[in-house]
Amino acid sequence: MNRTQVIEQLPGLRRYARVLTGDAWAADDLVQDTLERACSKWLLWRSGSDLRAWLFTLMHNLYLNQRRGAPPLAAVDIDEVRDQLPGAPGPSDDALDLERCLQRLPADQRAVLLLVGLEDMSYEETARILAIPVGTVMSRLSRARIRLRALMERTPEPPVEHAPALRRLK
Amino acid sequence: MMTPPHDTSTDDAATWQAQRDQLKALHQDLLHAPVPEALQTAALRLADRQAQQAQWWRWGGMAASVLFAFVLGWAGRAQWHHGSAETAAQAPTQRFAQQAALAHAVYQPEVRHPVEVGAAQQEHLVQWLSKRLGRPLRLPVLAPQGYELVGGRLLPGDTGARAQFMYQDGAGQRITLYLGALPSAASETAFQFTGDGPVPGFYWTDAGFGYALSGQLTRAQLLELATAVYRQLQP
Numbered sequence: 001m002n003r004t005q006v007i008e009q010l011p012g013l014r015r016y017a018r019v020l021t022g023d024a025w026a027a028d029d030l031v032q033d034t035l036e037r038a039c040s041k042w043l044l045w046r047s048g049s050d051l052r053a054w055l056f057t058l059m060h061n062l063y064l065n066q067r068r069g070a071p072p073l074a075a076v077d078i079d080e081v082r083d084q085l086p087g088a089p090g091p092s093d094d095a096l097d098l099e100r101c102l103q104r105l106p107a108d109q110r111a112v113l114l115l116v117g118l119e120d121m122s123y124e125e126t127a128r129i130l131a132i133p134v135g136t137v138m139s140r141l142s143r144a145r146i147r148l149r150a151l152m153e154r155t156p157e158p159p160v161e162h163a164p165a166l167r168r169l170k
Numbered sequence: 171m172m173t174p175p176h177d178t179s180t181d182d183a184a185t186w187q188a189q190r191d192q193l194k195a196l197h198q199d200l201l202h203a204p205v206p207e208a209l210q211t212a213a214l215r216l217a218d219r220q221a222q223q224a225q226w227w228r229w230g231g232m233a234a235s236v237l238f239a240f241v242l243g244w245a246g247r248a249q250w251h252h253g254s255a256e257t258a259a260q261a262p263t264q265r266f267a268q269q270a271a272l273a274h275a276v277y278q279p280e281v282r283h284p285v286e287v288g289a290a291q292q293e294h295l296v297q298w299l300s301k302r303l304g305r306p307l308r309l310p311v312l313a314p315q316g317y318e319l320v321g322g323r324l325l326p327g328d329t330g331a332r333a334q335f336m337y338q339d340g341a342g343q344r345i346t347l348y349l350g351a352l353p354s355a356a357s358e359t360a361f362q363f364t365g366d367g368p369v370p371g372f373y374w375t376d377a378g379f380g381y382a383l384s385g386q387l388t389r390a391q392l393l394e395l396a397t398a399v400y401r402q403l404q405p
Contacts, residue, residue: 003217003368007275010213015200035212042219098192118193
């Protein structure tokens, strides 16, 4: 195993963490924590096994633990989330919408949705990474998708509400 | 069995595909963005430990107790190495070599911006980097070995600015020469080979300056190039 292989994982991990956490700083912190955890757990990694999957496993353990310990940020009220949107509507509005809706999914559903949908992992790989049964992966994925679609369909209007949203920022 | 003409499963597959496409478009830019140095450092630390572990696996025939003792020793060494002051005399040099290999790994695959200043502005490149490194630099010519200058860039190092010169052969194989002041290192050392970084290379010090030549080449090829560089840089 050489350094290139680890270095090569970094952009993918960063991007994944960015979408998972919805925040640039939190994402890089999570990647850093993941690498440090990996450093202290390196004896548990078998040479030749899938490095990427192992790093994702560590990352999810950290992330889901953080979320469990933290106040229920995931259950934030939609009005509150809307306020985080910068006013300027631009071509990336759809992406912003999607990111915001992703953050409104429960963390464990988001994890399944992203591992399968974004990272193209199989149900089996996802199940191993999250240490849950394959059946649970499938049911969480299905719930996540339905919920995401519902959220996306419910929020085509936010751009119109930018003006009132500003009021809430004081 | 009557099925409705509108097949919901296909519809669902299409929706899913659309959702996935949208997901995959998120933060695509990060896949090509430079990675913060703190993350690279953490990644290298991890790689080093894994490399050590892999080695022990390969030598699996060894008695378990011996293996265990070695692993403990290595882990302890690594702990001590980055945890405390680097007391070993050659530590800064090794760290220099590590940074050189890292810089190579980062910029060598770069397609659009492999260098900051290209070979076309060679004179400016040398002047600029000489100024920043505080010493008149000379660009080794490696054309006889088949390598043409691509250009160079300025990089940060532990003990000040570093320069990286990149060369490329006809097949697109790239090598980098990394150099900078290393005041704490021995004034002059022999060539040392490093094979455990992202890329192999030779490094040496001369008159308070460190040099590292990195490339995905055989040890013999690297030695030939390093020798050519060394000769040309002699006053």
